[in-house]
Amino acid sequence: MDLDYAQISADAKTALDAILNRTDPLKPKDRMAIPAQPMPAQPASERVKNMEEVALGYTPEQAQVEAERCLQCKNAPCIKGCPVAIDIPGFVKAIAETEFGKAVDTIKQSSLLPAICGRVCPQEVQCQVECTVGKVLKDVEASVSIGRLERFVADYEREHGAIETPAVKPETGKKVAVIGSGPASITVAADVRREGHAVTMFEAFHKPGGVMMYGIPEFRLPKAIVQQEISTLRDMGIDIRTNFVVGRTRRLTDLLEEDGFDAAFVGTGAGLPKFMNIPGENLVGVYSANEYLTRVNLMRAFDSENADTPVLPSKCTVVLGGGNVAMDAARCAVRMGAEEVHLVYRRTEKEMPARNEEIEHAKEEGVQFHLLENAIAATGDEYGRVDTLTCLRYELGEPDASGRRRPVPIEGSEFNMAVDCVIVAIGNDSNPLIKQTTPEIETNRWGNIVVDDNGKTTLDCVYAGGDIVLGAATVILAMGEGRRAAASINAQLA
Ligand code: FAD
Ligand code: SF4
Numbered sequence: 207m208d209l210d211y212a213q214i215s216a217d218a219k220t221a222l223d224a225i226l227n228r229t230d231p232l233k234p235k236d237r238m239a240i241p242a243q244p245m246p247a248q249p250a251s252e253r254v255k256n257m258e259e260v261a262l263g264y265t266p267e268q269a270q271v272e273a274e275r276c277l278q279c280k281n282a283p284c285i286k287g288c289p290v291a292i293d294i295p296g297f298v299k300a301i302a303e304t305e306f307g308k309a310v311d312t313i314k315q316s317s318l319l320p321a322i323c324g325r326v327c328p329q330e331v332q333c334q335v336e337c338t339v340g341k342v343l344k345d346v347e348a349s350v351s352i353g354r355l356e357r358f359v360a361d362y363e364r365e366h367g368a369i370e371t372p373a374v375k376p377e378t379g380k381k382v383a384v385i386g387s388g389p390a391s392i393t394v395a396a397d398v399r400r401e402g403h404a405v406t407m408f409e410a411f412h413k414p415g416g417v418m419m420y421g422i423p424e425f426r427l428p429k430a431i432v433q434q435e436i437s438t439l440r441d442m443g444i445d446i447r448t449n450f451v452v453g454r455t456r457r458l459t460d461l462l463e464e465d466g467f468d469a470a471f472v473g474t475g476a477g478l479p480k481f482m483n484i485p486g487e488n489l490v491g492v493y494s495a496n497e498y499l500t501r502v503n504l505m506r507a508f509d510s511e512n513a514d515t516p517v518l519p520s521k522c523t524v525v526l527g528g529g530n531v532a533m534d535a536a537r538c539a540v541r542m543g544a545e546e547v548h549l550v551y552r553r554t555e556k557e558m559p560a561r562n563e564e565i566e567h568a569k570e571e572g573v574q575f576h577l578l579e580n581a582i583a584a585t586g587d588e589y590g591r592v593d594t595l596t597c598l599r600y601e602l603g604e605p606d607a608s609g610r611r612r613p614v615p616i617e618g619s620e621f622n623m624a625v626d627c628v629i630v631a632i633g634n635d636s637n638p639l640i641k642q643t644t645p646e647i648e649t650n651r652w653g654n655i656v657v658d659d660n661g662k663t664t665l666d667c668v669y670a671g672g673d674i675v676l677g678a679a680t681v682i683l684a685m686g687e688g689r690r691a692a693a694s695i696n697a698q699l700a
């Protein structure tokens with residue numbers, strides 16, 4: 207639903223005045239009666255025509271009102287829901303007292319990337335699901351909007367030019383190689399550099415940032431925010447080498463045995479797309495979601511005048527899958543000008559792994575959902591371009607190992623869809639190159655690197671974390687893994 211920005215701001219001012227004009231202190235029941243502040247957003251009819259951020263962020267009055275909803279629970283269950291244990295009541299209280307700088311400092315004691323996590327963390331299954339307000343009101347959406355508040359103070363700090371480069375201790379003469387430049391690697395690089403060790407970050411792509419640059423679209427996470435974090439790393443003296451594929455340009459063991467690195471961290475992520483393994487998947491116009499999103503986001507295909515790697519113009523795009531990556535791909539396809547965008551998913555909306563907010567945004571932007579359907583073949587024209595997708599209808603059977611009801615194909619239910627673009631968004635596996643070129647490192651049957659409780663691999667002086675260890679996970683979990691590995695590296699080098 208589109209909300210009027212002026213109305214939202216005016217309502218927040220009135221609510222704040224009412225709170226500030228009270229003579230008696232707010233009781234818990236008063237706090238729970240304050241309505242949750244809605245997130246101002248670009249109207250759907252406008253945002254489908256641009257790549258700019260959908261959510262516009264809280265006004266200072268909204269942030270204060272939202273912060274007043276917090277009960278300052280003594281046991282703070284919300285902290286248990288945050289993978290990096292941010293002092294949530296502490297930073298929320300600082301916002302209520304308009305101490306925005308103090309709020310962001312509190313968050314930064316536990317998280318390096320609040321502007322990013324405030325935007326992309328799945329809060330409804332992490333910190334906010336544990337919030338007492340949501341529990342008492344029996345609605346997770348009524349929880350204190352911790353993520354939006356986190357985003358607000360991080361943006362406030364950036365927009366008021368107050369970001370400080372973290373202090374670095376005197377040089378120790380030790381060298382650490384960080385492979386990959388996603389959230390796990392960024393955290394390791396910063397934490398290790400702070401102790402005075404020289405850090406070199408090796409990134410295969412031409413721009414650092416990992417999935418935050420190439421996967422998550424601009425309209426959910428502006429790339430300028432990611433690059434700001436990267437420039438902080440540079441300001442700390444971290445050497446970032448792009449277009450450097452460890453395992454091809456140099457092997458991991460070369461870095462340790464020949465190039466003088468004392469320790470290495472592997473944060474190469476889960477960038478290997480899964481495919482459907484159906485006939486016609488190699489036709490022109492069939493993309494993996496990774497390729498499509500990389501072209502649009504990292505290579506800026508939406509800037510069609512200047513892009514070196516465009517995507518083919520499409521009249522009818524079909525996205526296969528029901529997760530967040532599928533929603534991102536479908537919403538990008540809308541913005542790339544496809545006349546129709548269809549999302550084909552073999553279960554029902556209830557089983558979709560995507561966040562509710564992403565599903566709602568996709569629907570508002572005109573993505574058409576085809577539930578209990580799945581593709582079984584693609585066929586093409588005489589030039590090898592995809593023109594038809596054959597699908598099958600399904601019904602739900604008994605629950606499978608994941609606890610979700612299994613989709614069962616309905617015999618004889620095949621039908622064809624006329625398409626000119628298909629995006630396969632059914633998940634990613636770990637990047638296999640390090641495993642292939644460093645057999646000494648143990649991996650599990652999914653190709654994920656095996657680490658001990660300190661984030662150490664089976665190879666001496668080599669640590670790993672993030673999606674390469676967890677499988678496709680989240681930004682904040684990758685950061686948490688990075689923090690653990692950095693502590694172990696710092697202990698090893700101390
Ligand atoms: P990555 O971010 O994957 O970074 C790994 C980096 O290593 C890449 O830049 C890669 O190029 C580089 N690399 C790989 N191999 C080599 C090599 N051999 N040599 C040098 N460099 C190498 N999570 C959320 O929390 N919220 C979201 O909203 C969200 N949305 C997502 C949307 C999409 C489309 C995708 C794909 C993922 C999303 N995620 C989201 C998941 C999240 O982005 C990842 O869990 C997180 O980025 C993992 O961080 P990482 O540091 O392990 O690796
Ligand atoms: Fe919640 Fe994520 Fe912030 Fe932790 S980092 S408090 S989980 S939004």
Ligand code: SF4
Nearest residue numbers: 276277279284337338
């Ligand atoms: Fe505030 Fe909710 Fe945390 Fe309680 S659980 S301290 S109300 S954010």
